[in-house]
Amino acid sequence: MTEKVLMKGNEAIAEAAIQAGCRFFFGYPITPQTEVAAYMARRMPKVDGLYLQAESEIAAINMVIGASAAGRRAMTSSSSPGIALKSEGLSYLAGCDLPAVIINIQRGGPGLGGIQPSQADYFHATRGAGHGDFHMIVLAPNSVQEMVDLTHAAFDLADRYRMTAMILADGILGQMMEPVSLSKPDAPDLPPKDWATTGTGGARPHNIINSLFLQPEELERTNFKRYDLYARIETHEARHEAFMLDDAEIVVAAYGACARIAKNAILAARSRGIRAGLLRPVTLWPFPKKAFAAAADTARAFVTVEMSMGQMIEDVELAIRCRRPVALCKRVGGMVPTPEEILSKIEEIAGGVR
Amino acid sequence: MHERILIAGFGGQGILFAGKFLVYANLLAGKEVSWLPSYGPEMRGGTANCSVILSDTPIGSPIVDIPDILVVMNLPSLDKFEGATAPGGRIFVDSALITRRVARADVTSVYIPATQLADANGLSGLANMVMLGKVIADCGLCRPEDLPAAMGKVVPERKRALFDKNIQALQVGAAFFG
Amino acid sequence: MQTVFERTPGLTDAILHYCPGCTHGIIHRLVAETLDELDATGRAVGIAPVGCAVMAYNYFSCDMVQAAHGRAPAVATGLKRARPDCVVFTYQGDGDLAAIGTAETVHAAARGENITVIFVNNAIYGMTGGQMAPTTIPGQVTQTSPYGRDTSVAGYPLRVCEFLATVDGVAYAERVSVDNVSHVRAAKKAIRRAFETQLAGRGFSLVEVLSTCPTNWGLDPVRALSWLRENMIPYYPLGVYKDREKDAAHGEVTGDA
Numbered sequence: 001m002t003e004k005v006l007m008k009g010n011e012a013i014a015e016a017a018i019q020a021g022c023r024f025f026f027g028y029p030i031t032p033q034t035e036v037a038a039y040m041a042r043r044m045p046k047v048d049g050l051y052l053q054a055e056s057e058i059a060a061i062n063m064v065i066g067a068s069a070a071g072r073r074a075m076t077s078s079s080s081p082g083i084a085l086k087s088e089g090l091s092y093l094a095g096c097d098l099p100a101v102i103i104n105i106q107r108g109g110p111g112l113g114g115i116q117p118s119q120a121d122y123f124h125a126t127r128g129a130g131h132g133d134f135h136m137i138v139l140a141p142n143s144v145q146e147m148v149d150l151t152h153a154a155f156d157l158a159d160r161y162r163m164t165a166m167i168l169a170d171g172i173l174g175q176m177m178e179p180v181s182l183s184k185p186d187a188p189d190l191p192p193k194d195w196a197t198t199g200t201g202g203a204r205p206h207n208i209i210n211s212l213f214l215q216p217e218e219l220e221r222t223n224f225k226r227y228d229l230y231a232r233i234e235t236h237e238a239r240h241e242a243f244m245l246d247d248a249e250i251v252v253a254a255y256g257a258c259a260r261i262a263k264n265a266i267l268a269a270r271s272r273g274i275r276a277g278l279l280r281p282v283t284l285w286p287f288p289k290k291a292f293a294a295a296a297d298t299a300r301a302f303v304t305v306e307m308s309m310g311q312m313i314e315d316v317e318l319a320i321r322c323r324r325p326v327a328l329c330k331r332v333g334g335m336v337p338t339p340e341e342i343l344s345k346i347e348e349i350a351g352g353v354r
Numbered sequence: 355m356h357e358r359i360l361i362a363g364f365g366g367q368g369i370l371f372a373g374k375f376l377v378y379a380n381l382l383a384g385k386e387v388s389w390l391p392s393y394g395p396e397m398r399g400g401t402a403n404c405s406v407i408l409s410d411t412p413i414g415s416p417i418v419d420i421p422d423i424l425v426v427m428n429l430p431s432l433d434k435f436e437g438a439t440a441p442g443g444r445i446f447v448d449s450a451l452i453t454r455r456v457a458r459a460d461v462t463s464v465y466i467p468a469t470q471l472a473d474a475n476g477l478s479g480l481a482n483m484v485m486l487g488k489v490i491a492d493c494g495l496c497r498p499e500d501l502p503a504a505m506g507k508v509v510p511e512r513k514r515a516l517f518d519k520n521i522q523a524l525q526v527g528a529a530f531f532g
Numbered sequence: 533m534q535t536v537f538e539r540t541p542g543l544t545d546a547i548l549h550y551c552p553g554c555t556h557g558i559i560h561r562l563v564a565e566t567l568d569e570l571d572a573t574g575r576a577v578g579i580a581p582v583g584c585a586v587m588a589y590n591y592f593s594c595d596m597v598q599a600a601h602g603r604a605p606a607v608a609t610g611l612k613r614a615r616p617d618c619v620v621f622t623y624q625g626d627g628d629l630a631a632i633g634t635a636e637t638v639h640a641a642a643r644g645e646n647i648t649v650i651f652v653n654n655a656i657y658g659m660t661g662g663q664m665a666p667t668t669i670p671g672q673v674t675q676t677s678p679y680g681r682d683t684s685v686a687g688y689p690l691r692v693c694e695f696l697a698t699v700d701g702v703a704y705a706e707r708v709s710v711d712n713v714s715h716v717r718a719a720k721k722a723i724r725r726a727f728e729t730q731l732a733g734r735g736f737s738l739v740e741v742l743s744t745c746p747t748n749w750g751l752d753p754v755r756a757l758s759w760l761r762e763n764m765i766p767y768y769p770l771g772v773y774k775d776r777e778k779d780a781a782h783g784e785v786t787g788d789a
Contacts, residue, residue: 066606260416
């Protein structure tokens with residue numbers, strides 16, 4: 001185990017990407033993710049990599065498309081309003097079946113919103129990242145260590161499935177410092193990038209990276225095929241963390257920073273005799289449906305804790321087929337729920353279901 | 355041990371730096387630690403604060419809503435966070451910059467004229483570390499042997515003079531009895 | 533049997549979808565021939581635009597990437613930076629390059645990206661059926677300027693070579709036309725010069741090719757060529773707007789052409 005160092009979440013993501021072999025980063029400043037770009041600007045030249053500041057978030061993601069088309073590991077990062085601008089590119093990445101890693105350190109919205117933490121891009125990340133039918137793998141770290149581990153995972157998943165993997169975090173995780181172990185990931189066994197556009201060398205037919213299919217039959221076929229892949233990913237890649245869940249009557253569902261705050265509330269609830277537990281999705285897409293369905297067999301009620309007006313709650317309700325009541329504990333606009341607020345919600349529900 | 359610490363003052367007073375140092379010293383001692391800054395425009399001259407948690411067990415929320423230890427280096431910060439401090443907690447006040455007294459009776463208040471002490475000892479700009487020296491000494495937050503190593507983590511080797519001055523500031527704070 | 537003429541290997545044998553009389557086919561051929569002559573087809577990667585040339589990926593035999601509307605220079609940037617040994621070009625129309633993709637164009641130029649841009653200017657949006665383009669000339673009738681482009685409402689066309697010549701990152705910018713044989717030959721020379729600029733690592737090169745759109749101009753192919761000569765060339769004068777290497781050799785300062 002390597003020595004633990006203190007790092008900001010944003011910097012940890014950047015270093016983890018470099019460890020994962022990413023040598024092409026295309027950025028544009030926006031609070032609260034700017035440390036990713038700043039770190040890359042410092043580090044990339046030392047590892048023969050490239051930090052390039054794009055003229056816009058749109059240009060940045062299209063540069064990622066170019067580097068990815070060339071068969072290289074590439075990344076861009078932004079925060080909510082900038083991610084919205086990248087939506088066009090996210091759709092093209094999906095349509096072209098290109099791997100890429102995208103970081104969203106969320107802030108409050110809509111519009112210019114604010115710069116404080118938020119989770120209001122859940123729908124964007126899991127449902128509407130751009131036009132057309134597609135998904136991204138969405139990973140939701142809840143510690144600086146997971147910023148590292150899931151960034152490593154994101155590059156491997158992106159390459160394995162030839163699709164975008166997004167790290168969906170928030171201003172708290174991006175800005176906070178925690179001890180982190182930067183052990184290098186094992187080199188995974190991944191398929192060769194024989195689809196990359198790197199020149200035919202006169203030795204093979206030309207590779208085409210393209211998302212245009214003017215024949216509806218063909219476009220339907222490519223969508224069906226892509227969704228067969230998504231089904232396999234849903235089977236194999238859903239991740240979650242369970243905390244005091246075994247005997248939990250009240251299941252708190254929360255991801256990212258909210259899950260950490262919820263842990264405080266759950267411990268407090270337990271000390272008051274309420275059997276509360278946490279089910280934390282680590283992948284938001286694929287959503288850990290099975291874990292939620294299983295929890296619904298024993299739990300009496302659920303409460304989702306979100307820094308949004310209630311977005312993940314829909315996935316919880318779908319996953320448990322509305323078999324149990326699901327309450328929402330929310331703060332928005334950059335406000336962060338406190339353990340006390342979550343505790344009182346748990347108590348309210350516990351009183352109701354007794 | 356589970357200490358929730360909030361350090362607050364003006365941008366430029368080294369609030370975030372003091373927190374970072376404290377966190378490093380405790381990381382070296384094998385503690386669980388977290389550090390969360392306020393961020394945004396406040397770092398350019400407004401108020402700045404950081405949440406520091408030091409614990410024997412894994413840390414849940416990194417946000418300090420209810421500090422056990424509040425360290426304030428300007429009046430707006432005392433006004434803002436005094437009421438949130440945990441009953442039985444401690445409030446450390448830079449009394450060179452904050453003229454009013456702590457109103458709460460259920461907390462321990464400590465007044466250190468840190469900015470003045472720093473200036474008098476040729477340590478201008480290091481009131482943050484004077485404050486922290488006192489906080490560490492009073493609350494037993496670090497092992498003394500970890501302090502130089504922790505300083506090495508936050509002050510680069512090439513700034514040796516700064517390293518020494520920061521250590522000296524900690525000592526000035528620790529030695530202060532007010 | 534003796535072969536007297538054949539398809540250049542830089543093009544596939546796919547049948548072009550362009551309208552009769554459209555000059556895209558000529559320009560495709562000039563680009564492909566040039567890559568072949570420079571022995572660069574095997575390491576070339578082309579970026580196709582959105583617009584009439586969207587399916588260029590089927591016509592060039594080199595590796596191809598199809599980009600979002602206007603983003604080809606950004607995609608080319610990422611690709612060239614990731615694979616500096618590749619010969620990277622974009623093939624873009626006027627809407628793609630000078631309207632929706634202006635930022636990507638200007639900033640790729642400003643960074644001096646070592647790529648080649650083939651800019652096909654036919655003063656109209658072709659793919660969508662003939663709407664006003666950023667290069668539609670004053671008074672020109674299109675579907676969305678039905679009374680002629682009124683500059684008091686729609687403003688003025690952009691002269692891309694002229695403004696890009698002022699950008700330090702641009703190594704080479706020339707405007708050519710393909711309305712007659714001698715112009716076609718000059719266009720070929722310009723395209724070759726642009727790719728040579730990239731091969732020498734000198735930075736951003738662009739060839740603006742004045743092109744016809746008989747279908748949307750509502751003219752037969754021959755009259756379309758005349759219209760280009762009579763209306764476009766006066767507004768968009770042909771010539772080398774910048775050749776940093778030659779300008780330096782002649783001791784000229786950029787801009788005092």
